[in-house]
Amino acid sequence: MAPPDAAPAAPPPGPDEGPTAPAVLEAVGIGKRFPGVVALDDVSLTLRRGEIHALVGENGAGKSTLIKVLTGVHRPDTGEVRLDGRPVAFARPSDAQHAGVTTIYQEVNLVPLMSVARNIFLGREPRNRLGLIDFPRMHREAAALLAGFGVTADVRHPLGSLGVGTRQMVALARAVSVRAGVVVMDEPTSALEPREVETLFRVIGDLHDRGISVLYVSHRLEELYRICDRVTVLRDGRLVHTGDLADLDRMQLVAMMLGREVSEVRRHGRTGFGEDHHPDREAVLTASGLTRRHVLDDVSLELRPGEVLGLAGLLGSGRSETAKALAGALPLDSGSVTVAGRRLGRPSPAAAIRAGVSLLPEDRKAEGIVAGLSVRENIVLAAMPRLSRAGVVSRARQDRVVQVFMKRLRIKASGPEQKVGELSGGNQQKVLLARWLCLEPKVLLLDEPTRGIDVGAKAEVQALVDELAQEGLAVLLISSDIEELVEGADRLVVLRGGAVAGELTGERVGEGELLEVLAAHAPAAGSGPDDEEVRHDG
């Protein structure tokens, strides 16, 4: 699926050398501290040729930092990085890339203003005879490459116009198409749909077959068990365990990550969700006929206090747009939103917030955090008027709120004054959740709330959502994690192409049923990307 000239040449040793395969990339005794935190303390990791190696740990355990040390973004304070047994000192990411180590970083790191194709080929554009960039060829190759990942986007569009999931696939396509011996993936699936995840696994399988090593970070443990050979567990910046994944069961793994006893872990369920809720009859939020050309097509739905409504759909089906429309953040051609009997006038986020509707946006970096401000300021951002008197902010009131939420969501930071940009991805997400919860909303719209959150925290967030619904909050849950959606939601609305394709209630809320609805409306196979998919699987 990668274009022929971009496909890495297979290194001589086969994929099945087993545990004796030579080390390709090694971290030896790495220490790294940031002002106020020790991110890594004497951590070692060995990535063998052709293996798929899982790196796991709680949010803030130091996974991303380790990856950044391995790939030349950060310089280690102590210890060294070895490639093929020789010590290397990557001064910058390009050094690592030239040495054959490519990386997909946790925060999608592409250039939003540039086109998809340019992003994919940045720094290695195909040239024509005059030495100039050959755009037709570049577009062709980019489209072909993306088709292999099931992405149909126009490669000439600015990357920023795509959904987060699609962007993640583009980043993957870029990384994989580079000639490399090692591919590092930091939470590649957190933004992906089950379907894309399958595509990714197929790609990883290909890499594996070609003897390329993969270092794989994910909070979705099922994934690890499906594809990884060995695992390294970090906790609080220290190495806890390295070994074959098959030797550990899931409970043991979780226990190791959290630093608790297995028995303690076993008591909790698979997700943090409890029983179904018993919502009121009266809807607190009613949306009718939400329409926006090319994006939303006559979407109507109701949210009742005390229920969790799941919004399901495939990538680009308009779930995020629906949530934004409900929160007044998307100008509409027609349609209305009524909250607690009152129709929202000119839609704006401020009006929606005043009416009690809060939206946790899916693009954390671009639409959520203000990276340069502290945890405290990020949490109180939307609630500022309530926490101030006559326009003067009250530090004491802020502190009270911030303390409560930092504790309740177990936000891991050196303190409320740490810059949010310095937090690990999962903790940034928790900060955002705190921002919306401290508004005490009537309706909470959650767009991918558990993306990038570790198992422990994920269960906490899920339990929290449950608890909030019990307390009478109306929750709209968007998630690419079908398990989460099915377990958590009392009712499911399925979107397709920006329109409501079906609804599942009561007993019918189940994985099988959901997949059925999604499938029922899918057009017959035949469009480009799916042909590819079939051929590869065959």
Added chain:
Amino acid sequence: KEEGSGSASPSSSEGAQVVQSPTAAADASGSGCTLQTYGASKLDLKDAVVGFSQSEKEANPFRIAETQSIKDEAAKLGVKKLLTTNAQSQLPKQISDIQDMLAQGAQLLIVAPLNSGGLEPALRAAAAKHVPVITIDRKINATACKDYVAFLGSDFVEQGKRAADQMIKVTGGKGKVAILLGASGNNVTTDRTKGFVDQIKAQAPGLEIVAQQTGEFARDKGQQVMEQLIQANPGITAVYAENDEMGLGAVTALKAAGKKPGEDVKIVSIDGTRNAVQALANGQYNGVIESNPRFGPLAFATAQKFFAGEAIPEDVIISDREYDASNAKNSLSGAY
């Protein structure tokens, strides 16, 4: 003939320009630029389109008076159309200004150049159309009677020299002088500095120049620099400002520092604006060398003579007046 006969229409108003050189005798000798040598054709100013290119914003008394005088004289003579432009202190703009006026059919150009060099393209464009150019107030580095007809104006070096003479007179040739320079890189600054410094060196070794700092021809900059200098050199007894605005800024600065301008510290400057002459009359100032901006009558008279076939000398230097404590009160109405 008495001095000043060169001015064809002696203005009745006070403060009119008086030509200092060439004297009438030299004028009569016939050397100079004529219509034939220049290659232009005869023109009656009444039917003519005349262009005037001003160099700097009409935001200080000199420029205001200069532009006004050109406009007044054009109206008085009944010139068919007077085009005016202002380069706003930007040389490229002055070039395009002149070219634009040529494109709009100007048949005579009066130019107040922003700088001695750099007007070549504009002059070439004028020459291509055989449009005579008269430059006023600043002289340009170009060939007279080829690139332009003549220069009318003051001699800036001479102004500096005369300022030095006045300074020597009011200080008795002793003391410490600070110079407030004009804008850097400007040839008016260079000339007024050179004239002053050379004359002081030659005539009054007892006058020590302790500081030369630019006040950029502006009052507030002059004031700020003076405030600094007076702290650093409390012994300063005299200030030479290369224009009146900076001199007046120095007055304010000295007052604020508890010195008596005009007495503790002598001040001499160049231009002859009303405010400066007033300060002189009030005793806060010690001397002003005039730089007369009223070029209208002289410029048009020169043009008329030129078109009438007379030879025009390369430099028509006007005689600038001097103000001192004795004549300030009476001359006030002549200041601009």
Added chain:
Amino acid sequence: MKSLTTPRSAGAAPEPPAVAAARAGDRRRLAVLVQRQGVLAVLLLLVLVSSFVFPSFGTLDNARNVTVQASFLAIVALGMTLVVITGGIDLSVGSVFALGGVLAAWASQYGMLPALLLPLAVCGLLGTVHGLLIARAGMAPFIVTLAGLLAARGLLLALTDEGADTYLVPHGSAFAELGQGTVAGFGHPVLIALVLFAAGGLVLQRTSFGQSLFAVGGSPDAATLMGLPVARTRVLVYTISGLLAGFAGALNAARLSSGVTIIGVGMELDAIAAVVIGGTLLVGGAGSVSGTLWGVLVLAVIQNLINQIGSLNSSYQSVVSGGFLIVVVVAQRYLARGPRTT
């Protein structure tokens, strides 16, 4: 534990959004086109209207004059465009322009080659120093190039005895011809500027270097992580800006026949204005050289129009140009806004 059931059966790409996306994309491209060429539309409108109102505006002569005058700013603004696309700014261009002119005029006594090479060498070096301080020492472009503005002006004053000396370009020399000659009535500087813009456009749009400029401006972190030579790109772009400003200065000296010292003050603002009017984002990551060219021409035409209006007092001239500027940029903004939503 096989919880992640493969939803392959459901996996066909949903047709409507893809089609919709494509259509939305067409509109977006149109928006980009108008955004880039909105200035051109405004420019054409301006030219058309003024040709009717002022008979002396729409003449070939006038076009020649306006274009020659604009060509120097254009060359400087070309460098500025590249810098701004990387998210930087170069305040030094006005001083460097003047310095280039003085150096060229001085060196022109030794012939054409020194007259071109000396300013290029000095100004390019200055640009490199800016680039190194910005890219390697991590200093803010604004501050570094502000210091460059002062330093270049200081150097120029030192070279000319505080501005007292004006070096002249020998009459009729090949160097003078470079600035003064014409082809089909259009001055050499116009043609040179056009060639440079064509080259600039090619470099920006069709080379890896050009792509890396966009990437560095659009997201420096991403560019670093994608392995682009961010620092080298920055150093290079400031060097290019210095070279172009110095070259424009030299060309201008050839045209003026002298190394004028008082020139170029405030030119950086004009250049930045042209770049921004041309649709380039000041925060970096997006822009085009063609837009800048139109931006320069818009500014030149506005100035020309004010002269056409004739006997305006200098104060009114500023008021009118300010007003014009608002009208032009607002018009362009609304033209460019088109279907965009936010």
Added chain:
Amino acid sequence: MAELSPAVRRGAVRLPTPAWFQAYGVYAAVAVLVLFNAVFTDHFLTGANLRTQLVQVAPVVIVALGMALVIGTEGVDLSVGSVMALAAALLPLYLGYGLLSALLMALAAGAVVGAVNGTLVAVVGLQPIVATLALFVGGRGLALVLADGQLKQIANPGLLGLGTDDVLGVPVVVLIAGVLALLVAGVVHRTTFGRRLVAIGGNRAAAGLAGLPVKRVLIGVYVVCGVLAALAGVLATARLTASDPSTLGTLMELSAITAVVVGGTPLTGGSVRVLGTVCGALLMQLLRATLVKHDLPDSTAQMAQAVIILVAVYVARERRSR
């Protein structure tokens, strides 16, 4: 591990470390310059001289405070110098109706210009630099039209008093600048307006989604900047004892931006350093004073200024941890 942990270091004697310099670089540079002058410049450490420096820097500080707020929103305001001129031009026109009405008119003009700028930026969506460029060009022209191009001597004792009087031995101008600095610091750190402004500068999309009144705050910021610039124009006029719209405030935009940036506020928005801005202005003032007092020719002075700015900012620059 030779390096001490931050916790340990806190207890030890504090020596200026690189991190310290980064945070306090401007202050250190100011201190160094004062020290240098104390030793090498005659008559520097006199009350009169320090007073001169403070009085001269006051208008720059006032403008820079407004500029810092604008820059905090990822904007920039080029029109401040023209606003000063506009305020100066309006004063003599309205002094006839009393000092208060003249002051109000001047400040109102600043507010109007700010509102126009803010609207162009927030509502029309222009890039701040072009939005404010229009009034940078037109504003001074308007001022000159109002003043008929003339410098006008001011005789109103009340107004002149603003420029020359003392309160408790402190010049009024300095007092006003000081109070405003405290006020702006308070606004930035303690009010919803200030915190919103910083958040908008940090991430405008996120601020919008969090329901902040983005447009209102932006317009407000430009209005504040305009009013402060107008006030600076009034004070500078009082000091000059004349209304001089042709030169007052020329290049002020550059001085103000420089003060802000040298003071450590990033041009990319999202943070405002008020004390840094004040010290940035002070640094530039002392630098100019030093060069004038040592009577360096313009060429040398400009080059020296360039080098010193670079050194000061180099030491204080934001280092990326890696």
